[in-house]
Amino acid sequence: MNVNFPPRAVRTTETPRVDLLLIADMVKPGSRVLDIGCGDGTLLRILADKQGVDGRGIELSQAGVNSCVAQGLSVIQGDADTDLVYYPDLAFDYAILSQTIQATYSPRHVLEQLLRIGKRAVVSFPNFGHWRVRTELLLRGAMPRTDNLPDRWYDTPNIHLCTINDFVDLCDGIGAKIERAVALNANGYKLGVAMPLFAQNLFGEQAVFLLSR
């Protein structure tokens, strides 16, 4: 099947992505999961194969949806910003938003919706506080472009980038409890849990948060 995906918000070379494996580890086996922005269904497949999860997906790109459904995954075409309101409270054990929140119009609203429809939310995003990002702006005086965030300012789908610090602030602001937070370095390895927040914010290229109400 020839599937043309739109530009990805985040480009990573590993297959499967390390952040997806990390997310899969945060999900209890046999639970009900909604994967928002499920792309070609990689995470849903990992969750079904490794954890026996009852998974559903929402994906913006129709090509991604069609490819998922042809593989037997339960996926609908939809938009994180507008379509989460149709789900009832606590419909899922986990609502997952992987590498998508920075591309939504209203991240705060989306995060609140995640915590309404899921008992827990798992959110991963590229950390704009990473030292490479900081040096791009500091030394080049231009909007940062890195291996992880390769698009130019005018063609990026990432309209609401944030740092790990910013995200923690938002969680505080909406009363979300952070159950786990993991930062990954550029090679996809977990940074030490003992590392203080400011250091994670400096050296973490991506972050994965497990949240609850």
Place this chain on the structure above:
Amino acid sequence: MSETPAAHAFTHHSLRLKQIAEPQSEIVHFDEPLPLDCGTALAPFCIAYQTYGTLNAEKSNLVVVCHALTGDQHVANLHPVTGKAGWWETMVGSGKPIDTNRYFVLCANVIGGCMGSTGPSSINPANERPYGPDFPVITVADMVRAQARLLDHLGIEQVLCVLGGSMGGMHVLEWAATYKDRVFSAVPIACAARHSSQNIAFHEVGRQAVMADPDWCQGRYLDEGKSPRKGLAVARMAAHITYLSDDALHNKFGRRLQDRDKVTFGFDADFQVESYLRHQGMSFVDRFDANSYLYITRAMDYFDLAADHGGVLANAFAGTKTRFCLVSFTSDWLFPTEESREIVHALNAVAANVSFVEIKSDKGHDAFLLHEPELFDTIRGFLSAAARHRGVIFPANGAARP
């Protein structure tokens, strides 16, 4: 030398009438009355159906296909009247997306139809004459109730998948809403949870065309030995336009002329599109009954699943465990994507297991009947997953039919 048009029409007419009483299909007679939404009951009644493939020992591999307004049970075999291939032979068969090596496929003619299930051209036991306008007005729910009786008769409790497009999609929704425990998975294609005002309007044009034909004889044309061919052909022509798209018509015909170099300044079929529509109209009347057209369009007009459930569509699906896959087509303006999306939102509201695929096509509503590889991939993948989740054991090749 080929037969004359009149002889051709006569041959088809008699072949068609034969299908009403003695269909080339399996047929089951029911004496116990079928209660109808209009308040009366239909008794006795019969259902004509076709099957393909083999029912497994657990009776768990049944796929019910629901046909559209002018379709019938001849999904994947030569049509007994037209001699043409079945209407979904691209989808159903050995190695096809609905693979008859794996699934036992059943399609029943709807009640109100004209291919062997009881309809307005069947004999009314009260007076031994064709029902005609005395046939009760039926609904989509009545049609599905009749199908459920057929499955009871066959001793099949749960269907692996109910699947259909257009009016067939309405049947799928009705099945899933009314018989939640009997439907493991459901694929409503190019349909809506209610018939829109615009669609009712088109149907009304078609019905008025039929009824304006003097040969309709107030619905008693069979008694009079007549047939409202012109009225029904016009109805079909108008309806056929709604099944296509502007682009599809333009690509197929443009403004090209039919067997001539310039317009004739008359009302002959100058344009290819006119000739095409006339042909569609005339070939339709060879195989379809005018009163069935009235009754079945009416059933679609009355369909409003939310209204049947307190005005809230989600209520129709409350507590459902059925796996759903909805499909729509970008150029379908008869049942546009928004109608499918509304159903998806209702299913989301009850946290149902739902997939939704919108397929890019310029072929309009008819796309579901045509060669659409993405539709094939979707159905094949969804059906395989449903069978896997249900633990279906596929029948060994060459096993005896039930």
